[in-house]
Amino acid sequence: MRISQLFGKRLREIPSEADTESHRLLLRTGMISQLAAGVYSYMPLALKTLRKIENIVRDEMNHTRAQEILMPTLQPVELWQKSGRFIPMGETLFCLKDRKERNLVLGPTHEEVVTDLAKRNVQSYRDLPFTLYQIQTKMRDEPRPRGGLIRVREFTMKDAYSFHANETELDATYLQMVQAYKNVYRRCGLPVIMIEADSGAIGGKDSQEFMAVTEIGEDEIIVCDGCNNGANVEKAVSIKPKPDCQPLLELEEIQTYEHESIEQLTSFLRISANQTLKAVLYHIDGEVIFVVVRGDLDVNEIKLKKVLNSSNLRLASDDEVKNAGIIAGSASPIGLRDIRIVADESIASGTNYVVGANKKGYHFKNANYPRDFQAEVIADIAKAKAGDTCHICGGTLRTIRGMEVGHVFKLGISISEKIEASYADENGELHPIIMGCYGIGIGRLMAAIIELNHDDKGIIWPLNVAPFQIYLCPLFMDNPVIKEKAECLYNELIDSGYEVLFDDRTESPGVKFNDADLLGIPLRITISPRSLEKGSAEIKLRQQAKSELVALEDILTRIKALLGDTFLA
RNA sequence: CGGGGUGUAGCGCAGCUUGGUAGCGCACCUGAAUGGGGUUCAGGUGGUCGUCGGUUCGAAUCCGACCACCCCGACCA
Numbered sequence: 001m002r003i004s005q006l007f008g009k010r011l012r013e014i015p016s017e018a019d020t021e022s023h024r025l026l027l028r029t030g031m032i033s034q035l036a037a038g039v040y041s042y043m044p045l046a047l048k049t050l051r052k053i054e055n056i057v058r059d060e061m062n063h064t065r066a067q068e069i070l071m072p073t074l075q076p077v078e079l080w081q082k083s084g085r086f087i088p089m090g091e092t093l094f095c096l097k098d099r100k101e102r103n104l105v106l107g108p109t110h111e112e113v114v115t116d117l118a119k120r121n122v123q124s125y126r127d128l129p130f131t132l133y134q135i136q137t138k139m140r141d142e143p144r145p146r147g148g149l150i151r152v153r154e155f156t157m158k159d160a161y162s163f164h165a166n167e168t169e170l171d172a173t174y175l176q177m178v179q180a181y182k183n184v185y186r187r188c189g190l191p192v193i194m195i196e197a198d199s200g201a202i203g204g205k206d207s208q209e210f211m212a213v214t215e216i217g218e219d220e221i222i223v224c225d226g227c228n229n230g231a232n233v234e235k236a237v238s239i240k241p242k243p244d245c246q247p248l249l250e251l252e253e254i255q256t257y258e259h260e261s262i263e264q265l266t267s268f269l270r271i272s273a274n275q276t277l278k279a280v281l282y283h284i285d286g287e288v289i290f291v292v293v294r295g296d297l298d299v300n301e302i303k304l305k306k307v308l309n310s311s312n313l314r315l316a317s318d319d320e321v322k323n324a325g326i327i328a329g330s331a332s333p334i335g336l337r338d339i340r341i342v343a344d345e346s347i348a349s350g351t352n353y354v355v356g357a358n359k360k361g362y363h364f365k366n367a368n369y370p371r372d373f374q375a376e377v378i379a380d381i382a383k384a385k386a387g388d389t390c391h392i393c394g395g396t397l398r399t400i401r402g403m404e405v406g407h408v409f410k411l412g413i414s415i416s417e418k419i420e421a422s423y424a425d426e427n428g429e430l431h432p433i434i435m436g437c438y439g440i441g442i443g444r445l446m447a448a449i450i451e452l453n454h455d456d457k458g459i460i461w462p463l464n465v466a467p468f469q470i471y472l473c474p475l476f477m478d479n480p481v482i483k484e485k486a487e488c489l490y491n492e493l494i495d496s497g498y499e500v501l502f503d504d505r506t507e508s509p510g511v512k513f514n515d516a517d518l519l520g521i522p523l524r525i526t527i528s529p530r531s532l533e534k535g536s537a538e539i540k541l542r543q544q545a546k547s548e549l550v551a552l553e554d555i556l557t558r559i560k561a562l563l564g565d566t567f568l569a
Numbered sequence: 570c571g572g573g574g575u576g577u578a579g580c581g582c583a584g585c586u587u588g589g590u591a592g593c594g595c596a597c598c599u600g601a602a603u604g605g606g607g608u609u610c611a612g613g614u615g616g617u618c619g620u621c622g623g624u625u626c627g628a629a630u631c632c633g634a635c636c637a638c639c640c641c642g643a644c645c646a
Binding site: 009011012014138199218475511 | 579
C-alpha cells in the first residue's frame with residue numbers, strides 16, 4: 001500500500017474529545033471516524049488490524065472444534081419476551097417496527113437466537129455436545145458510550161455458545177475455551193489476567209473475565225498478591241478486618257446532636273468506623289428494604305441483587321425513606337416493623353455497635369446482633385476492598401483497574417429452559433440443554449492492544465496484529481536514484497509475501513519518521529543517499545531506539561530473521 | 570436519568586463580557602529555497618458561527634427553546 005493512496009488522514013493535533021490514549025491514537029492515525037455517539041467507521045488501517053484479530057480468534061475457535069455460523073441482527077421481540085430478558089435488558093435494546101407493525105429488536109447478543117437454533121436442531125443427547133460461534137455486529141443502546149472504541153453502541157463481537165447434556169461436558173468445553181482465549185490474547189500481544197466475575201443479569205454459575213490491566217479500565221478488580229487470584233469487585237469475596245469483641249453491654253440511647261454520617265459519628269464519639277453499623281435504604285422490586293452493613297464497609301449492590309434475586313434495585317428516595325417511617329441520619333434496625341431487613345454477615349463479627357435510634361439527634365450504643373435486632377437475610381453483601389484479607393490464601397488484597405476484553409461463563413439452563421430447547425436422554429426423558437457462552441469484543445480488543453502498546457510517539461503494534469509489517473521509508477523521494485531503489489525494494493518485499501506500507505511521499509524526513517512512529521508498523525526500512533552510498537539501507541524495529549545498517553543484498557534475510565515467518569498465522 | 574462542559578474552516582482554538590463587513594495556528598493548493606526527527610519564505614482556497622425562534626436599524630455576540638457531542642455518576646449481556 002502506498003501511503004499517498006491510503007484513505008484516512010493522520011492528524012497532527014490531538015482531537016479534543018479524546019480522553020484515553022487508544023482513542024487519541026485511533027483518531028490521530030486516521031483509523032476510525034466517528035459518526036455518532038458510540039458509532040464509528042473503520043478506515044483501511046483499522047480494518048486490516050480488525051481482520052487480523054478476527055482471524056486469530058477464528059483460528060483458535062476452530063481449534064476447539066467450534067463451528068462458525070452467522071446469525072441475524074434483526075430479531076423478533078417475541079423471542080426476548082419468551083426468554084424473560086426483554087424487561088431486564090431495558091433501554092439497552094434497540095427496538096423497531098417493520099412495515100407490518102411487527103416489533104423487532106437489533107440483537108445486543110445472541111443467546112436467544114442461538115438457543116432457538118439449537119431447539120430446531122437438537123433432539124437427543126446424541127446430538128450433543130457442540131459449540132457454535134460467530135463474528136458479528138452487536139447493537140446496544142448504551143446509556144453512555146465512551147473512550148473511543150472502549151464502549152460503543154455498534155460493535156463486532158465474537159460470541160460462542162456451547163450446548164451440553166451434562167455439567168461434565170460443559171466443564172470440559174469451558175476449560176477449552178479458557179485456553180483458546182489465553183491463546184488469542186498471547187497471539188495479539190496483549191497481556192491479560194483472568195479473574196472471577198459476576199455473570200450478570202443472565203444468571204449462570206462459573207464466570208470469568210479476561211482483563212487488560214490499565215488505569216483507564218472501567219472495572220475495579222480486587223487482586224491478591226499472595227495467590228495471584230483476582231475478582232471483579234462486583235463479585236470479590238474477602239475477609240474483613242475484625243473489630244475487638246467485648247462483653248455485651250446494655251443497650252443505651254445517647255444524644256448525638258447533628259452528627260449523622262459515619263464519619264461525623266466516629267469523630268464525635270472517638271470510635272472507629274467498624275464499631276458502628278451503617279443503614280442503607282434500597283428500593284428493590286417495588287419494596288423498600290433496610291440494608292445493614294458494618295460502618296467501615298460499603299454495600300455491594302450486585303451481591304445484594306443476587307441475594308434477593310432481584311432485577312431492579314436502586315437507592316430509595318428521600319420520600320420513600322420517610323414514608324417507611326425511617327428517620328434519615330438516624331436509621332435503625334432496632335424496633336423496626338413492617339420492613340424487611342437484610343444484613344451483611346459482618347454485623348455478627350463485632351460487639352457493642354453504635355447505631356441509629358430512629359430518632360433525630362439520637363443513636364444507640366451497645367447494639368448487638370441478634371440480641372437487639374434481627375435480620376431476615378444475613379449474607380455477604382459488602383464490597384471487598386484493598387487491605388482486606390484474601391479468603392483463599394490469607395494474603396492481602398489490593399485494587400487495580402482493568403478493561404474487560406473477554407468473558408466466559410457457564411450459562412446453565414436459564415435460557416434453554418425458557419426457550420424450551422431440550423434434548424432426550426437415554427431414557428427418552430426431556431431435559432433443557434445445558435449451555436455455556438463466551439464473548440470477545442473485537443474492536444475493544446484492538447483498543448486495549450493500543451492502550452497497552454504505545455509510547456509518546458504513537459502505537460507500537462505487536463507483529464501479529466499490525467496492519468502492515470514493514471514501513472518502507474525512502475528519504476528524498478524526488479531523487480530519481482532513491483525513487484527507483486525504493487520502488488524496486490517495495491516490489492521485492494511484496495513478492496516475498498510481506499505487507500508493506502510504502503511512504504512514497506516527497507515529505508521531509510521528520511514528517512516521515514513521525515508518521516512511521518505514529519502508525520507503529522513493527523519494522524521500518526529507511527533508504528537515503530547516505531546509506532545508499534554504502535550499498536545499504538537502515539532497518540529499525542518500532543520498539544527499539546536505534547537502527548542498523550544492512551547491505552541491500554542481505555535485506556530480505558535480515559528481515560526474515562527479525563520478523564520470522566510466523567506472522568501470516 | 571442526575572451533575573459538569575463544549576458547539577466558530579478538515580483539526581486545535583480566539584472573538585462573545587461591552588452587538589457594527591468572522592480571525593489565528595495546523596492541515597490543504599501554488600511557487601521558491603531547503604531537507605536525517607513535524608524546515609523556511611511568499612501567495613492562495615475554504616466558514617448557513619449547532620438548529621429554530623425572539624430582541625434590535627443591525628446578532629457569532631443579548632434572550633428563549635431545542636439538538637448534538639464530551640467528561641463524572643447512575644447503568645452496563
